[in-house]
Amino acid sequence: MKLSEGVEWGAHCAIVVAGLTGRATIPGKALAEYHGVSETYLLKHLKALVTAGIFESVPGPRGGYRLARDAAEITLLDIVEAIDGKQPAFRCTEIRQRGPTAVEACAYRGPCGINRAMLSAEAAWRQALAGHTLASLAAGVATTADPRVISGTQEWLARNERKSIS
Amino acid sequence: MKLSEGVEWGAHCAIVVAGLTGRATIPGKALAEYHGVSETYLLKHLKALVTAGIFESVPGPRGGYRLARDAAEITLLDIVEAIDGKQPAFRCTEIRQRGPTAVEACAYRGPCGINRAMLSAEAAWRQALAGHTLASLAAGVATTADPRVISGTQEWLARNERKSIS
DNA sequence: GGAGTGATACTCGGATATCTGGTGTCCGAGTTTTCGCGG
């Protein structure tokens, strides 16, 4: 089981975007450069965040991305599901209904016990992820990171963010 | 994120093997036929369970597989980790240390906040899986399954299990 | 000098190659059984 690398990229980008002032935006190119990753590939994941309603995208020059709603209302689970999909990791293929001892399908009423256990475990995982908001994550970074990184990032943000036109 | 299909196979096989009497064994061929899956591919996963110390394998004619320890001492987590590996699903690549605002590596003391959150969520997932033992899963199947399936499986087991030689 | 208009530069978005890891298969090593033979 492996989580898409894009989840990490998207989460880090979300924290950076959460640091924008007001309704300013930041272009994908800048986000890619900041994290040292491929720009074109990062755009793929940023679009997924837009589709999920986490980011808003503004086209054209002076365009870019910004949060679609307050950072306190965006959970880590939202980001993971936006990029990695909402499908459960475990997918029961009902192999209990195959083989020599199987009976007609309607006899298998409740879901397979293994499936139930796996899905409840995933529910615990999702609940844990939902306990972290973008705001809390950003606050954690702000308090633990090296002061030079913080000031450097703020300066870099000021240089790359695009003020809102409204 | 997707869990290997072999996890489902392994878990179902473990429940069947848990239903053997005493130290009897059952060959992989029979397990494959019972579940209607590829025999050669299933062997790959059964071997993983053997390597992990969950199953014991007996070679030669009248050989097969049996549990290496009591069913109450085998958790769903053991099976998942045996087949899918113990590596966490989320693997931090430290992209925070890349890009223009990065400083020397030793300045990044604690783990990345995102990584911490993801790993703690996975810990919750593992804990939930560890709460299900093979014994409890088998008991659940025994109480909820169709009576015809139960009797059919018992009959099938009696026909295919290999009594211990000791 | 100011307004209008066209070209321009920059942005995001979707379609297209490449590559790693899971999926599936085959053949070989090892062991117990079994049959045949000799005593």
Added chain:
DNA sequence: CCGCGAAAACTCGGACACCAGATATCCGAGTATCACTCC
């Protein structure tokens, strides 16, 4: 009838193809900016 031995059959174990999904890239659609021209 009993013991011995070799062949055989069946088991698991590791090495080899195949394929789907993630990874990575390029080109096209759209829009605010900017410069130029005309009034």
